[in-house]
Amino acid sequence: MAGYPPDALVVVPPFAHRREGDEVTIGHVDRNVYLSIPAEGLDILNALADGRTVGEAATLYREKYDETPDLDDFLAALASEGFVSLSTMDSDTVDSDTVEPTAVAPALPGTAEEPKPAPRRQWSFDWIPPHVARRFCGPVVLTVAALLTAGGVTLLTRDPGLTPGPEVFLFEGGHFALLTWLTIICTIVATAVHELAHAIAARAAGVSASLGMGNLLYTMVAQTDISGIMMAPKRRRYLAYLFGSIVDAASASILVGVLYAGRHGIIDVHPILAALLHAVFYTYVLRITFQLFFYLRTDLYYVIANMLNTKNLMADTEAFLRNVVARVFRQRHRLVDQSGIPRRERRAVRGYAVVYCLGRFFSLSVLVFFYIPILWGYLEQVVLLVTGQDSRFTSLDFFTIGVIVLAIDGGGIFLWIRGLYRARKRRRSGHAWSGSIVVPPTEPATTAQRVAA
Incomplete structure (x- = not known):
């Protein structure tokens, strides 16, 4: 494992989850970020949350499902959305080109939830x-x-x-x-x-x-x-x-x-x-x-x-x-x-x-x-x-x-144009992504x- 050594510890912040069929939706409700992962992926997350190392989590998975998991891609996808981060004691030993060590990373354009504009009054x-x-x-x-x-x-x-x-x-x-x-x-x-x-x-x-x-x-x-x-x-x-x-x-x-x-x-x-x-x-x-x-x-x-x-x-x-x-x-x-x-x-x-x-x-x-x-x-x-x-x-x-058209229809057109402008700015300042998607996102409601x- 070039990205995550077997003895690496991974921090798993608390998350909500919902099991449905052979998939589990995990979410950080406070950030409105949700991902769908295979049901067996929840076992890996729970093992890491309990303080197991990456190698120990892989061993438990192999014993239960009789196959070796590719934890590098799985954990990298979770890290990119802030669901896991490297323990500070292990972060210096991990290949920084393979894994993003930050808990909240830029979203992947066209896949997970993209960066949102400044929130309006709610x-x-x-x-x-x-x-x-x-x-x-x-x-x-x-x-x-x-x-x-x-x-x-x-x-x-x-x-x-x-x-x-x-x-x-x-x-x-x-x-x-x-x-x-x-x-x-x-x-x-x-x-x-x-x-x-x-x-x-x-x-x-x-x-x-x-x-x-x-x-x-x-x-x-x-x-x-x-x-x-x-x-x-x-x-x-x-x-x-x-x-x-x-x-x-x-x-x-x-x-x-x-x-x-x-x-x-x-x-x-x-x-x-x-x-x-x-x-x-x-x-x-x-x-x-x-x-x-x-x-x-x-x-x-x-x-x-x-x-x-x-x-x-x-x-x-x-x-x-x-x-x-x-x-x-x-x-x-x-x-x-x-x-x-x-x-x-x-x-x-x-x-x-x-x-x-x-x-x-x-x-x-x-x-x-x-x-x-x-x-x-x-x-x-x-x-x-x-x-x-x-x-x-x-x-x-x-x-x-005149007032109705200006206030309601004009207001809607203004918000639409402003949204297009901000989306264009985010695309220009966003990070390019050329990798494969391991964990599919789920759109918030x-x-x-x-x-x-």
């Missing part, structure tokens, strides 16, 4: 005790949410007129500015509740959760970091990913019930309130359909990745699709080597590539059939207003549209939701 939900969180996402709450959703779907089936269309955001009955601002306020509150639901489900599993602002491409989103959920049982992971949409569906169903009762004379709903409820309901519909944008890391994406037991489904799928394009245009030099991905995961990647493309097509359909009609309606009224013709918009309405429709 609000922690760790003040919520797990036993309290479990009451808010337990069987009773889930049953009530399911009944509400089923009732809402039933009412929509009986009266399709409850969903008029994107023209609800034009507020043709008047009071455009007032109703638009109220809709935005309601949407922000609903988005906060959606992300709070993710946080509650994560806290129910004993996992830290924090809320921040970010972007998916040019869309401004609220993001809840629940990366520690990687260490939770699979059932808890599903609930953490889905609980936000479950709350959205139940909340939207309550609005459907009120609108249905108003349309059928069961209760008296003022026209202005009805217009507001229609608009807010549509924002819920948009938030739920947003989960079908499978080319983004939406909540539903994490559910699928969890079901398929893949480590980095999005990055592998995008690399696969780039390879398809490169082969079509005979650009062999652009091919990405994916031979290191296990065969089972390669099949999952090929299947998800179809879903990925469908998500792109669906998002384009939403743009064409929803956003463009709204923008066209706004533009038409603005042109009428500017040219002095009869328009439903007032100067305040025009100002409202961050749920995201549009700030406004």
Whole structure:
């Protein structure tokens, strides 16, 4: 062993782990770094953590599995992500060209989690005790949410007129500015509740959760970091990913019930309130359909990745699709080597590539059939207003549209461009890597939701 002599001692800082099949996911939750290793690799880590030398750990492995492990590559990969480091008494005797002795080394571009930009302001939900969180996402709450959703779907089936269309955001009955601002306020509150639901489900599993602002491409989103959920049982992971949409569906169903009762004379709903409820309901519909944008890391994406037991489904799928394009245009030099991905995961990647493309097509359909009609309606009224013709918009309405576009869409574009700039700077200052990957990384989980429709 040129890299790690048999008598070398290795420091193994405390780590969390989760066994699943023939693999184990290990993680440093405080650093949001997770790796998948063969199950037998956990025996090596435990032996080293107990104070065994590298040679003793190799001997124990050989006695148990009847084969000699290649600990140099294994430990080098772990060291590069900060899971092991050499004991100070042995660091001078190890070949520095073979092993990185630092506990936190630069991440490997295109493999593990790359260096992140300076963290944005985040609000922690760790003040919520797990036993309290479990009451808010337990069987009773889930049953009530399911009944509400089923009732809402039933009412929509009986009266399709409850969903008029994107023209609800034009507020043709008047009071455009007032109703638009109220809709935005309601949407922000609903988005906060959606992300709070993710946080509650994560806290129910004993996992830290924090809320921040970010972007998916040019869309401004609220993001809840629940990366520690990687260490939770699979059932808890599903609930953490889905609980936000479950709350959205139940909340939207309550609005459907009120609108249905108003349309059928069961209760008296003022026209202005009805217009507001229609608009807010549509924002819920948009938030739920947003989960079908499978080319983004939406909540539903994490559910699928969890079901398929893949480590980095999005990055592998995008690399696969780039390879398809490169082969079509005979650009062999652009091919990405994916031979290191296990065969089972390669099949999952090929299947998800179809879903990925469908998500792109669906998002384009939403743009064409929803956003463009709204923008066209706004533009038409603005042109009428500017040219002095009869328009439903007032100067305040025009100002409202300008502020919304600048604050929400402009903010998303700004964050997107800033992210691209910082990523380019990191690539320029990053370290080149030409070696093979021994330990595949696992992507952390961050749920995201549009700030406004």
